[in-house]
Every structure is written in C-alpha cells, then in structure tokens.
Amino acid sequence: MGHYLTILVGIILVNNYVLAQFLGICPFLGVSKKLDSAIGMGIAVIFVMLLATAATWPIMGILNYFEIGYLQTIVFILVIAALVQFVEMVMKKFLPALHKSLGVYLPLITTNCAVLGVCISNIDEGYNYLEALVNSLGAGIGFLIAMIIFSGMRRKLEGNTDIPVAFQGVPITMVAAAILSLAFMGFGGLVG
C-alpha cells in the first residue's frame, strides 16, 4: 500500500507533470484563464489519462508478444484518439449532463502530450497494471492541482497595470508559471 502511495505523492508533487516535466503545457497555459474551465479541463484530463492507460497497458503486452514493440508510438496515439472519440459519443448518448460539462474538453485532449506521455512513461518505468493506473491517476491529479492554482494566479495578474510593457500578456504568464514551478521544487526529496 505504501508503495502505491509513494508513486501517487511522487507524481503529484515531486514530478508534477506540468511544472517539473513540462508535459501538457499547452492546455495548462491555454485553458487556465477561468477557474471553471481549469477544473473542467483538469477532471477531463484525469479521466482520459486513466482510460488511456487502462487501454494501452494491455495493448503493449500484445505488441511485445508479437515482438512489434517498436510500433508503440503509432498504436498508442491511434488507440487514444479512437478511445476518446468513442467515449465522447457514448457520453453524449447516455450521460448528456456529464457531456455538457466535460465533453467540450475531450476532443482538445485527444492528442495532448501529457496523455500520450503518461502512457509511454508507464511502459518505460516498467510499472505493473495497478501501478500504471495509480501513476496515471496521480499525473492527472497533479495536472488538476496545477491548473487550479495557476488559474488563481492568472486572475491576480489580470487587470494588473504595473507590468512592464514588454512582459504584458504571454511573457508575464510564463514568469508566473516559473514562480509556481519554483514553489513546487520545494517538494523535491519528499519521497525517496
């Protein structure tokens, strides 16, 4: 049990996907302007990460059985894309309420690098099925936490007129991300 907790805490705080590993920067910067959309995006990412890991981990076993492990990249991205599309369709049909709040984000994260990244790194790290799922859950939660904190920071930035002209807009947002990333470095060494 402690082993799984180590993986979970490690991936949420120490090796946070966005702030320490630079995965999923695009939605992190693009959709964090408002808290609502940040939370929606974060939950959708957790959902898709878990789903994609649940699907791709067994598929890697099949690829290895036939000794075509080198097709990993092609197979994974196609499986993820098809899966997300399929889930969106199912959701639209049977869970319209959930689709309305999460569905918008699903097509956006089909080819998000964090999702493909978590699937590949689960294989690279040699995790078993349960460890892989825990790792993906943690990666998603870490992403959600970073999104929520960052959307709060951006609200403070908005309407701030003290920013130097050159840094207005995108650059100051990146500087804010740098400071948040610096804060998360404080978690380094938390888990062995």
Added chain:
Amino acid sequence: MGNKVSKLAILTKGIIKENPSLVLLLGTCPTLATTSSAINGAGMGISAMAVLICSNIVISLLAKIIPDKVRIPCYIVVIAGFVTLVQFLLQAFVNSLYESLGLFIPLIVVNCIILGRAEMFASKNGVVDSALDGIGMGLGFTLSLTFIGAIRELLGAGTIFGFALPWISEHPMMIIALAPGGFFVYACAIAIVNTIISSNGGKPRDGFGCSSCAMSGSCGTEGCSVDVSKLEKIEIKKGAEA
C-alpha cells in the same frame, strides 16, 4: 502556386516572421523541456524538422486521396510513422541524445507545429512548396530551441555546446537549467520578440493561440485561438444542439 508566393518567401517565413515557438507560440512543451542545453535543443529541433519535412511531403502527395472526414487520423499515422523512424535513427547513431531527450521523441507525434502545418499548409499546397515550408518552419523551430538552450546552458552550467567557459562555469545558476528557469528564459525570449514585433508596428500575440490545443490543425484558420471565449462558444453551440 496560384497565389504567386515566391519559394524564398515560403522558406524564410517560418524562420523569422512566423517562427513557430517564439512568434506563433506553438510547441511549447518541447520548447521548455528539451532546452536544458544547446545540444538537446538542437537535437530536438532537428528531429522535429526531419519529421516535419517528411510528413509535409507525404501529406501533400496524399492530400487528394485522403477522405476529408478521416484526414486528422491519417495525418497522425503518417507523422507517427516518421517519428518511429527518427526514434530508430537516433537510437542507432546518437544514443546519448536519444537517452537525454527520452520521452520527448515519441511525443513529437503530438507536436502541434507538425499537425498544424499538415492541415494548414501541406494539405493545400504542392510537394515542393510543402517541403520548403517544412524546412523553413523546422529551421525556425531548431534555431529558437538552440538559442534558448544555449542561454540556459550558459547561465545554468557555464558551458556552450559542452565547452566550459572560464569564469562563468565556476559560478553557475543551477536554477536556470531546471524547470523554473525554462519557463523564465522562455518568458524573456518571448518578451524580446514581442518588443521587436511592436517596434515594427506589428501586434504580438496576446493569447496562447493554437498552442492551447494540439488539434490546432483541425480548426483551419491561421489566427485560431482556442481560449476560454471560444470554448464557451463551443459550449453554447453544443447546448443548442442538445
């Protein structure tokens, strides 16, 4: 070729005017993650450039054959094929680079620059133009990655392409080579570029534009911006459908 854009213009626009990572703000993930040293940045840039040129050529050749509805998955398969090739080549010939870039080599597949160019340029233009566009965009990406990498390496480790510089290497600022430094140096680079754009009478990008979504290609317009306002629009549209 009907619009009479010269070949030279196609080649050079990606390098300066529409530099993918510094002006268009595309492909932020590799720009931040692989620029801890100049060599890594250059390696990532060249790998992505190779994939971009090859996929642009193949996609412009196949554009008429691929049905419109399944074009994005088709593009992804083409791109993923070339990424796998690059992965093999790196592993065979420059293994040290392969080890240090690690996860980010397979992630070239979801680099928005490549899918974006496939959708916006290669699918609508001829083979030669698409190849030139790939070379230009790839060079722009490589140069900016190498530039950011060189700055981070110089400040973070006191070396340039691995060569130690006398005084600086004894007083390195480690933080610049780590994650926060990546964000910070990139922010400064964008600030400089934005200043240059404004002083030339242009308007710098105020949002993260297409970089907020890897599916940037599928929205088709150059100035696309999937930010919150657009998401709300989609939401309203979906609400109206339901």
